[in-house]
Amino acid sequence: MNGLNGIGVKVVHVGGNGNAHAVLREIEARLQLLVEKGEEGSIDLSGLPLMPEDYDLLEETLGEGEVVAEVHSLGPTRIHETGIPGVWWVTHYNSDDEVLAEFIEVAWCPEILLTPEDDVKDGLEALRARLFELNPKSPLGGAPSLDL
Amino acid sequence: MRDETLLDTLKRRGISRRGFLKFCATTASMLALPPAMAAEVAAALGKVRRPAVIWLSFQECTGCTESLTRAHSPSIESLIFDAISLDYHHTLQAASGHAAEEAREHSMKQDWGNYLLLVDGSIPLKDDGVYSTIAGISNLQMLKDAAAGAAAIVSVGTCAAYGGLPHANPNPTGAVSVSEIIKDKPIINVPGCPPIPAVLTGVLAHYLTFGAIPDLDDLGRPKAFFGESIHDRCYRRPFYDQGKFAKTFDDEGARNGWCLFELGCKGPTTHNACATTKWNGGTSWPVQSGHGCLGCSEPDFWDGGSFYKALSTPISPVTGAAAAAVAIGAAAGVAIGLANRQTKAAAKAAHQKATIADLEK
């Protein structure tokens, strides 16, 4: 047997249940908020039952944008900007590549892509430690001309 | 480690700040909270201490535990389970016999008043509860003892929540639910036969993050997951409304994905999250796989008549009662008819002829 084709099941398209339209309207409203007030927001796609047709409609309407990114923490998180700038598609997976949660974020940049401030501080320290290893004589590492 | 908050646990496991963000977003989604609540989840995680959990299994089939150990989001789920300290679960723990019972008693003593008690299976009451015992202790006794020191109780599965299968007619063991016995503790019912793993994890996550029990409906179920019926969220609903129904499991209608009402779907009276959360990591759910809902998360679902008869049909055949009623009705009708005839005959007999002379008097 070859998957569903081997079984006497006809896969028919029952058609979306209209929820894609609801999501698109909400995106529109949030995008307007972002433009006018700079307010960011996000929509949980598991909150509404979406049929495959609804997904297709969502994907078709939003299209593909220029940015694709992947974060590796607690399993992958895949992010892409849709063809509508400011509208991001964020999917969290677990380490078995199963979807944990899926969001549409309407933002300048999804929060999970921004480097957390504390991480930057830690990063600065880490970098200094590495530079010190390269050139133990200089108190700030090996590049006095770049004195901060 | 007992005083550790969930945030500490996550940190100790080397989770990055982005990972934490992801954890909070996923948890909020799992709890059916709006995404903006993720920040609140994050704040709460830093405050609540990880609770000890004792899991008691009574008259059950272990299906609930099986379902749960196959929860679909291993990483998040294992984090949640890491975050609790499961001190006693007789199917999952390594210890057995006296050692196991000691572990339970020890944990109860240590966290008296603070632990979370999870129960699956119903409790037999008939004949002093001899039908189910653990280490010589009846389920009833063990439940009462363990409940006394619990902060809250989660009834996992329909048996613990409403009596389930053991409670089905004629209920030979006198099985009852947890809430029939324990009246003075908050009880969260997570019914289902078995319950959806993600729903149980969601309920635990809620308790862990907010340290309080979620909003419950009048049958003690968390509204976030049981607030709407299967039928309300069913993707076959448009067919129901249009009057397009599958008549058999292999006809044209079934192949076209039409509504399963005529095949016995109990979706309209069943509250569960199957239609939205789905099963097996969101792969599918019973109605999507072509079978009607059995109503497994409702009390007495086993006694609701055939699983394959429409919801609007009688549970038991009415022909017997109907035939008897017709017979009695006929007999009574004949009796009344005879009585009427007699009255008539008597009236006739008492009849006197009147003459003109009588009238002129």
Next chain:
Amino acid sequence: MNAMDLLLWSRGPGLGIAIGIFLFGMVLRLFEIYSLGRKRDLAPARTGGEGSGWRTMFTRSVPDRAQFKRSPVVFTTGYIFHIGFFIVLLFLLPHIELIRSISGLSWPALPTPVVDLIAVITLIALIVTLIYRIMDPVRRLLSTFGDYLAWTVTFLPVLTGYMAYHHLLFDYTLMLALHILSVELLLVVFPFTKLTHMVTLFISRWYNGEWFARKGVAS
């Protein structure tokens, strides 16, 4: 007792009891009426009465123009709610399933939104008849407790069914249980109120028609 228990009771023992009382009462009534008998007609019949009996059953079901003019409201709403009630009763799929499970007979259902609309119209018509009955002094004087009871038990099943379908007031499970219980109330009350006219009406019309023919009156 929770909503599910109530639903299970109404679909199980409750239904058995209601159908039992209904059949008991109806059979009793019919036997009673039949055993009253008719005086023998000694005069020779003018024509055969049977055809006339059947015809009258039909002709008397169509409104008479003169009478219609006298009280158009009663006629219109009366026809609307009777027809509406039967469409809802006989053409909603769950109802057909019920009939099929008891009798084995079935026929195609109407789309639910259509039945829904008809239910609303039926409810409105029923309310108008009630208002008319209360507002009109003659009708009010003529009305007895039995009339109001008959109206109530007819109104409730349509109302509760509508509310269950639209998830109004209570959860569907409870509303469905109340709906079935209201139908059971209708069944129980049926043989002992004017509602028996649903059956006896045809008997008496046939009887009238047959009598007309014997006497040589056009039906």
